Amino acid sequence: MDLDARLEKVAVLGAAGKMGSGIALLLAAEMAKQKIKPENKDRTYALHAIDVSDEALCGLVSYLRPQITKIAEKSIVALREAYKGREDLVENSDIITAFVDEAMSVVRPSSKLESTAGSRLIFEAIIENKDIKIDVLKKLDAICPDAYYLTNTSSIPITVLDEGVGLGGRIIGYHFYNPPAVQKLLELISSKSTLPEVVELGTELAGRLRKKVFLANDIAGFIGNGHFMRDILHATGEVARLSGELGEAGAVYAMNRVSQDYLIRPMGIFQLIDYVGVDVCRFIMQVMTEHIEGETLEDDLLDRMAEAGVMGGQYANGSQKDGILKYEGGRPAGVYDLEKGGYRLFADGDWTAKSDEKLGAMPEGNAAWRALLMDPKKEQKLATYFGNVASSDAFGAGLARTYLVRAKEIADKLVSDGVANSPEDVNGVMTNGFYHLYGPINEYAGLVAAA
Numbered sequence: 001m002d003l004d005a006r007l008e009k010v011a012v013l014g015a016a017g018k019m020g021s022g023i024a025l026l027l028a029a030e031m032a033k034q035k036i037k038p039e040n041k042d043r044t045y046a047l048h049a050i051d052v053s054d055e056a057l058c059g060l061v062s063y064l065r066p067q068i069t070k071i072a073e074k075s076i077v078a079l080r081e082a083y084k085g086r087e088d089l090v091e092n093s094d095i096i097t098a099f100v101d102e103a104m105s106v107v108r109p110s111s112k113l114e115s116t117a118g119s120r121l122i123f124e125a126i127i128e129n130k131d132i133k134i135d136v137l138k139k140l141d142a143i144c145p146d147a148y149y150l151t152n153t154s155s156i157p158i159t160v161l162d163e164g165v166g167l168g169g170r171i172i173g174y175h176f177y178n179p180p181a182v183q184k185l186l187e188l189i190s191s192k193s194t195l196p197e198v199v200e201l202g203t204e205l206a207g208r209l210r211k212k213v214f215l216a217n218d219i220a221g222f223i224g225n226g227h228f229m230r231d232i233l234h235a236t237g238e239v240a241r242l243s244g245e246l247g248e249a250g251a252v253y254a255m256n257r258v259s260q261d262y263l264i265r266p267m268g269i270f271q272l273i274d275y276v277g278v279d280v281c282r283f284i285m286q287v288m289t290e291h292i293e294g295e296t297l298e299d300d301l302l303d304r305m306a307e308a309g310v311m312g313g314q315y316a317n318g319s320q321k322d323g324i325l326k327y328e329g330g331r332p333a334g335v336y337d338l339e340k341g342g343y344r345l346f347a348d349g350d351w352t353a354k355s356d357e358k359l360g361a362m363p364e365g366n367a368a369w370r371a372l373l374m375d376p377k378k379e380q381k382l383a384t385y386f387g388n389v390a391s392s393d394a395f396g397a398g399l400a401r402t403y404l405v406r407a408k409e410i411a412d413k414l415v416s417d418g419v420a421n422s423p424e425d426v427n428g429v430m431t432n433g434f435y436h437l438y439g440p441i442n443e444y445a446g447l448v449a450a451a
């Protein structure tokens, strides 16, 4: 059965969740594009949007309509061509409405697994829990015995799911990044026995969804989280080291600055932890510890934050919840102080000034991430800046050097452990999925290591 045939009957599990709703959006738009082709007029399309929560599914429907409208607006030229036989559709607004109605008519929200019967492609995006995923997929496989499964797991080895459910290779890791409709990166992970036709189909679909595919091997955490989790542990290790002098909140503030301003990343490491969610990061570390021999990934700071109920994550509308950092207008405005049991605002007192003073002068040539993003001389400017980081005596520059070298070590190990097939794949995931300006395997790390 080819991709077109499989795209007639699709299910998304966890469709009301953060990832599931984005995946459902991409598929509803793709299925509608197929549906309006004259050659597909005899096919029936159904996208089963499954979630345990009926209430959340109502939210999904209200989320999808405006989002599909945006997609239709952006695709107006292609849609006008696709609808050229429809004389009743004159204005752009007629075309957009027709397409949105088509896409919405495909979506079948349900809290009952049984309604997926006959699905041929199943996207799984439920909670990151191996036993629950295996249990749900087993139930589904009894109803949809021919389906291919595309799991969005962030960390669980695909072989564990494949063998746990008994899918015989009808599964592939299909790791979208958040939010799936916007992020271009897709990590594709085969289990020990993923069937070649599943890989082919997953690759073809990724192309249609305009995703940039990077292959990762089936080792817990894969490339993206394999790097990110260890990067977190480096930062929290530095926080522990600096806490005596700067206080824990002051050290978090300092390392957030080092990871954002000094390394010129789009956000600091603690902001990124909040974006993903403190609890999600802890789950991923637990799964990696369970499945990677000889390495324990756990973090005392994250554990204590979670114990205090500090979780981060996002509201349904995508805005950032307070986490390790406090946010005002979407920007960091304070740090949670575990000792005090509340947020210490940047604007209150001189505690951030003490950390800034400790970091010292910023090496020359520094620029904001956004300013360099589209700069044609980005590489040259980064090389000059990191040259200055290498030669600076300032304490902050030293922290940046250690961070840069550690980030490269982590990336090199992902290659030598066989998680990634090449340095280019690690760099590709970190630049496309995390929007770093430069991959962790870079010439700057060598420059600062030699200093």
Ligand SMILES: NC(=O)c1ccc[n+]([C@@H]2O[C@H](COP(=O)([O-])OP(=O)(O)OC[C@H]3O[C@@H](n4cnc5c(N)ncnc54)[C@H](O)[C@@H]3O)[C@@H](O)[C@H]2O)c1
Pocket: 013, 014, 015, 016, 017, 018, 019, 020, 050, 051, 052, 053, 056, 124, 125, 126, 127, 128, 129, 132, 136, 152, 153, 154, 155, 175, 176, 177, 178, 276
């Ligand atoms: N959030 C991210 O940044 C991110 C990025 C990449 C991958 N992932 C992975 O995607 C998956 C989903 O993560 P999320 O952040 O969207 O979580 P989420 O909590 O936002 O969504 C999970 C959804 O699954 C539903 N659900 C739970 N159990 C279910 C069941 N038995 N049957 C049907 N629905 C069920 C929940 O009601 C919820 O709506 C996880 O495997 C996660 O690791 C998350």
